[in-house]
Amino acid sequence: MTALALTNICKSFGPVEVLKDINLTVEEGEFVVFVGPSGCGKSTLLRVIAGLEDATSGTVEIGGAQVNSVPPAKRGIAMVFQSYALYPHLSVRDNMALGLKQENQPKSVIEARVNKAVQMLDLGAYVDRRPSDLSGGQRQRVAIGRTIVREPKLFLFDEPLSNLDAALRMNTRVEIAELQRTLSATMIYVTHDQTEAMTLADKIVVLRDGRIEQVGSPMELYNNPVNQFVAGFLGSPAMNFLSKAPVSIPENGVIGIRPEYLRPVSGGRIKGRVTHVERLGGDTNLLVKTAQDEALTVRIFGQDDTRVGEAIELDFDDAKAFAFDHEQRRVI
Numbered sequence: 409m410t411a412l413a414l415t416n417i418c419k420s421f422g423p424v425e426v427l428k429d430i431n432l433t434v435e436e437g438e439f440v441v442f443v444g445p446s447g448c449g450k451s452t453l454l455r456v457i458a459g460l461e462d463a464t465s466g467t468v469e470i471g472g473a474q475v476n477s478v479p480p481a482k483r484g485i486a487m488v489f490q491s492y493a494l495y496p497h498l499s500v501r502d503n504m505a506l507g508l509k510q511e512n513q514p515k516s517v518i519e520a521r522v523n524k525a526v527q528m529l530d531l532g533a534y535v536d537r538r539p540s541d542l543s544g545g546q547r548q549r550v551a552i553g554r555t556i557v558r559e560p561k562l563f564l565f566d567e568p569l570s571n572l573d574a575a576l577r578m579n580t581r582v583e584i585a586e587l588q589r590t591l592s593a594t595m596i597y598v599t600h601d602q603t604e605a606m607t608l609a610d611k612i613v614v615l616r617d618g619r620i621e622q623v624g625s626p627m628e629l630y631n632n633p634v635n636q637f638v639a640g641f642l643g644s645p646a647m648n649f650l651s652k653a654p655v656s657i658p659e660n661g662v663i664g665i666r667p668e669y670l671r672p673v674s675g676g677r678i679k680g681r682v683t684h685v686e687r688l689g690g691d692t693n694l695l696v697k698t699a700q701d702e703a704l705t706v707r708i709f710g711q712d713d714t715r716v717g718e719a720i721e722l723d724f725d726d727a728k729a730f731a732f733d734h735e736q737r738r739v740i
């Protein structure tokens with residue numbers, strides 16, 4: 409069943425068009441990630457779904473019902489923000505229970521749901537603490553707990569991990585993924601981080617400048633990007649684009665080769681020099697300047713002895729290369 413349908417959504421702030429004809433459906437139980445560069449309209453789109461902003465035109469349907477004029481609290485959604493938005497004077501337990509109290513739910517229901525969420529999020533040791541006595545990751549778990557107890561039809565996350573350090577971000581990312589599986593919940597998640605998008609999503613929606621560029625599973629988008637923007641946005645290190653390579657290039661276009669498909673090989677078609685080596689332990693990234701003065705990244709699996717300044721010859725399997733025309737559309 410369709411959990412969310414957006415039809416021809418446009419949103420302007422004064423003369424500025426921030427969302428341009430957005431059409432999207434999200435199925436029940438799907439984990440959908442909106443990704444795109446800063447300012448592309450991700451948060452605005454999430455806020456339109458939540459009802460915190462009105463669409464200038466178009467319709468929002470949640471669970472089959474049109475909700476354009478339904479206030480946020482009545483939409484059956486719950487939202488987790490980057491800033492946690494916890495009440496500092498309330499304990500963890502009371503922060504989690506507050507929404508249900510405001511809905512006048514019976515005490516027994518509140519207690520059962522809060523206890524279940526506490527257990528699910530492993531917050532048992534902290535229920536009596538105030539938010540100020542918790543770490544950033546624990547606070548974010550409380551913020552997530554507060555949404556779980558409301559049993560919403562749709563969870564909305566707006567960059568929930570961006571205040572956490574790298575290690576905690578990864579742990580919390582895994583927890584959110586596990587939670588989604590446990591609850592079979594429908595989740596929409598906004599991030600500008602392509603790794604988060606690739607690792608969490610069933611379906612990624614790539615936005616640029618208020619428009620949807622492409623929708624698909626992470627691997628569909630990685631292996632079959634419709635244009636140079638999507639190709640360059642997903643993948644780390646990012647795809648290499650060559651306009652002067654010693655291979656055939658579309659007129660005024662580029663060829664794209666992912667760093668993992670470039671191989672150092674004697675007699676390779678691309679000649680260059682290594683300008684920098686990143687040793688990541690499991691992988692090594694070589695930054696190369698080609699004889700045509702273009703910069704490339706080569707990803708080598710495992711450890712590698714290459715040194716800065718060495719000459720290098722590279723090649724790739726033509727079947728793994730993409731070609732983009734002068735308007736950045738994919739042609740091969």
Ligand SMILES: Nc1ncnc2c1ncn2[C@@H]1O[C@H](COP(=O)(O)OP(=O)(O)OP(=O)(O)O)[C@@H](O)[C@H]1O
Nearest residue numbers: 421424426444445446447448449450451452453600
């Ligand atoms: N209330 C507002 N009034 C005027 N312009 C706004 C308002 N809210 C957002 N914008 C503009 O709309 C555009 C999209 O903003 P939005 O916050 O949706 O982008 P985003 O993709 O979420 O960016 P980020 O990743 O930086 O949070 C931006 O250019 C922003 O300045």
